[in-house]
Amino acid sequence: MTSEKQTEPLNKLVHDARAPLNRISMNAELIKLVLENDMPKQKALEALDKIIANCQDCSNSLQKISDSQ
Template sequence: MTSDNQTEQLNKLVHDARAPLNRISMNAELIKLVLENDMPKEKALDALDKIINNCQQCSESLQKITDSK
């Protein structure tokens, strides 16, 4: 594999790991809004489920980066 291909592959893996982190941040903000505005508890619980799922996706993406070495 050439250096350019390795860089491209690494950039894709980092992008794949960054996407769930962005979703985690977005859902944490949603929970904050729910708590600040007395919105239904179910919205916060749904956001927490999404955060947990995205943490797992991020972990899997980081493992792929480790495995690609």
Template sequence: MNNHESLRQLVHDARAPLNRISMNAELVKLVLENDMPKEKALAALDKIIANCQQCSEQLQQISDTHTSD
């Protein structure tokens, strides 16, 4: 895999947690708007936090890979 393909893969991998963050934020919004159990909102917020951390790690990997060239 060349550097360009490697960078594309890393960016693709970083998008996955961003998509999960967006999806879980929408779930929290629905829970709050529809008076659903707060446990669902709390579980979604835990997923958002975990995915933010994963995204941060992926971005660090992109930075490390890109600056090591």
């Protein structure tokens, strides 16, 4: 059984990976609103750039989790 001290670093890494996923979801919702409400295309493009950056952040966080094992 793992001790609390051992799981704390893992919990932080998981939290760090979850944060960009939340930002990805939020920006996907923004794109949906832009498309549904005929808002400026630039808003959707900016949200897509944020999604791409957050996917890369999430990938980096997951790599850290993998490396910690």
